Amino acid sequence: MARMFRVLGFWTLAIALMSFAGDMYEMSLLFFIQTAAFFLLGYLKFTERTYIFMFWGYMVIAFLGFTYWSVFEMSLPY
Template sequence: MDNMFKLCGFWTGIFAVMFYVGHMIPASLLLVASTIFFVLLGYLKLSERMYMYLFGAYLMIFMVGFSYYSIFIHVPGGGH
């Protein structure tokens, strides 16, 4: 299970770079924080139940944060 968190950290890092290249800095910073969270959890060697609880909490917090960003902060098609 810890390897899956490292893999999630890798992919959120890739998405963070893609958001940064797309000039979406706040979303990129949110994904950088997710990357750090996943990689650190990948090295803790917790039980599978604890990993599932942490992943569920992460999904809740991330979706609230990303929804807030996409509704109130991001301007579609603006800036170019």
């Protein structure tokens, strides 16, 4: 299970690099931070249950943040 967090780190690094190349600096900073967190968590040798709980916590925070941003921060195209 720890290997999956390193895989998540790889993909977030790929997204961070592509967004950096596309001049989306805020997005790339967010994904660089996620990359560091995923790589760190991937090497901490937690139990599988702990990794599942951390992943679900991450998903809840990510979906709440995405919903907040898309409802309250994005402008509507009229």
